[in-house]
Amino acid sequence: MTVSLAVPPRRAVGTAASAAAILVGDPHRLADMGPFKKIAEKLAKAHADKVAVVRLDGTIGVGGAGRGGLTADNLESNLKKAFDTERLKAVVLVINSPGGSPAQSEYIAERIRQLSSEKGVRVLAFCEDVAASGGYWIACAADEIYAAHTSMVGSIGVVSTGFGLKDLIGKAGVERRVYTAGANKARLDPFLDEKPEDVEWLRGLQKDLHAAFITWVRQRRGAKLVGTDAELFSGDVWIGRGALDVGLVDGVGVLRSVLAERYPDAELEVIASPKPLFARLTGSVSSPDAVVSSIATQAVDGIVTGVVAALERRAHWTRYGL
Numbered sequence: 001m002t003v004s005l006a007v008p009p010r011r012a013v014g015t016a017a018s019a020a021a022i023l024v025g026d027p028h029r030l031a032d033m034g035p036f037k038k039i040a041e042k043l044a045k046a047h048a049d050k051v052a053v054v055r056l057d058g059t060i061g062v063g064g065a066g067r068g069g070l071t072a073d074n075l076e077s078n079l080k081k082a083f084d085t086e087r088l089k090a091v092v093l094v095i096n097s098p099g100g101s102p103a104q105s106e107y108i109a110e111r112i113r114q115l116s117s118e119k120g121v122r123v124l125a126f127c128e129d130v131a132a133s134g135g136y137w138i139a140c141a142a143d144e145i146y147a148a149h150t151s152m153v154g155s156i157g158v159v160s161t162g163f164g165l166k167d168l169i170g171k172a173g174v175e176r177r178v179y180t181a182g183a184n185k186a187r188l189d190p191f192l193d194e195k196p197e198d199v200e201w202l203r204g205l206q207k208d209l210h211a212a213f214i215t216w217v218r219q220r221r222g223a224k225l226v227g228t229d230a231e232l233f234s235g236d237v238w239i240g241r242g243a244l245d246v247g248l249v250d251g252v253g254v255l256r257s258v259l260a261e262r263y264p265d266a267e268l269e270v271i272a273s274p275k276p277l278f279a280r281l282t283g284s285v286s287s288p289d290a291v292v293s294s295i296a297t298q299a300v301d302g303i304v305t306g307v308v309a310a311l312e313r314r315a316h317w318t319r320y321g322l
Contacts, residue, residue, distance in 0.1 A: 048087065048265065048266060048267045049087050049088075049265060049267070050085050050086065050089065050266060050267055050268075051088075051089055051090050051091075051268055051269065052088060052091045052092065052271055053091075053092045053094060053255075053269065053271060054075075054078050054082050054091065054093055054094070055096075055270075055272075056070055056075070056093060056096070056108075056135075056138060057070075057095075057096045057097065058097060059097065059098060059099070060099060060100030060104050060105050060138075061100040069100060069101070069104075070104065070108065071104050071107075072108050075108060075111075076111070078271045078272070079111060079112065080115070083116070083118070083119045083121060085269050085271075088119070090121060090122045090123070090124055090262075090263065090266075091116070091121055092125075092255065093112070093138070093141075094126050095138060095139050096129050096131070096135075097131060097132070097138070098132050098133060098135060098155075099137075102209050102212070102213070104134070105133075105135075105137040105138055106137065106216075108138050109137055109138050109216070112141040112142075113141050122144070123141065123142040123143050124145075124146065124258075124262075125138075125141070125142035125144070126146050126147075126254070126255045127145065127147040127148065127151040127152075127243075129151065130152040131145075131147070131153050132152060133159075136154055136155065137213065137217075139153075140220040141220070144250045145248070145249040145250050146249060146250065146251045146255075147240050147249045148252070148253070149239075149241065150240060151239070151243070152238075153239075153240075153243035153248050154236060154237040154248055155235055155236070155237050156233045157213070157234065158206040158209045158213070158235075160202055163190050164194065165190045165191050166190075166193065176189070176191040176192060178192065187201060214233050217232075225247040226245065226246050226247045227246050227247075231246070240252050
C-alpha cells in the first residue's frame with residue numbers, strides 16, 4: 001500500500017512567509033497582497049499619525065432644564081482624550097458658538113493652553129457658522145485660527161440683556177416682594193423699576209470684562225492684529241476674508257482642506273463622548289438629577305422666568321442671524 005503525504009502548495013507557503021516578513025517589517029506592503037488587504041488597512045491606520053478633533057458647539061455656560069452649555073467641566077473628558085491620543089500631530093477645535101459666560105470661556109481656553117503646553121502639541125481652531133464673543137475667546141486658545149469664507153468671527157465686546165416685567169406681572173395681578181440684607185443685593189431685578197445707579201454699576205462691570213477680553217486677544221494674536229482698538233474691539237463681527245484682513249484669523253479655509261495640506265498622512269480622530277442612557281432617551285445632555293433640580297428651580301421661579309431664560313439663550317444666536 002502506498003501512502004502519500006499532502007504537501008501544501010509552494011505558493012501558499014511562500015505567501016504566508018512573505019506576509020509574516022512584511023508584518024514584522026513594513027505593514028503597509030500587505031496592501032499589495034489581496035487576502036491581507038483588510039489587515040493592512042487596520043495596521044496602517046494604527047501606525048498613522050493622528051489629528052484629534054474636538055467639537056465645541058453651542059452657547060457657553062450652564063444651560064436651562066434639559067439643556068447643557070459648553071463648560072470646562074463637561075469638556076474636560078474630551079479635551080483629555082484629544083491630547084492623550086497616540087501618535088498625535090495636532091489637536092483641532094471645531095467652534096460653532098455665539099458666546100455666553102465670560103468665566104467659562106476663560107476656563108475652557110486656559111485648559112486648552114495648559115494641555116497644549118504639557119503635551120507640546122499645536123492647536124488649530126476652525127470657525128464654523130460663528131465664533132463670536134466667548135466663542136472667539138476660546139478660538140484664541142489655538143495657535144492658529146481658520147475661518148470659512150462665510151464664518152462670522154469676532155464680537156470682542158460685552159453685552160448684557162434683560163427684560164422689564166413689572167407691568168406684565170401687574171396686569172396679571174401679581175405683586176413682587178423682595179427682602180434683602182445689603183442695599184445692593186437686588187440690583188436690576190426685572191420685576192422692579194430700573195435705577196440709574198444700577199445701570200452705571202453694570203457698565204462698570206462690562207468695562208472690566210471688556211478690558212480682560214482685549215488683554216487676552218492681544219496676548220494671543222499680538223502683532224497679527226491690524227487696526228485700531230476702536231475698530232477691533234467695538235463688538236463688531238467680520239466675515240471670513242474680513243476677519244483675516246484685520247488679523248483675527250490666520251487663514252480662510254475649511255477643516256478637511258486645510259488638514260489635507262498640513263497633515264496629508266494623518267488620520268482624523270474625532271473625539272466624542274458617549275451619551276448616557278438618560279440622554280439617549282430624552283435628548284438631554286444633562287444628568288437626571290441635574291434636569292430634575294433645574295426643573296424644580298424653574299418651578300419655584302415661575303413659568304415667566306423660564307420663558308425669559310429660553311429667550312435669552314435664543315438671543316445669543318439670533319444676534320448673528322442664526
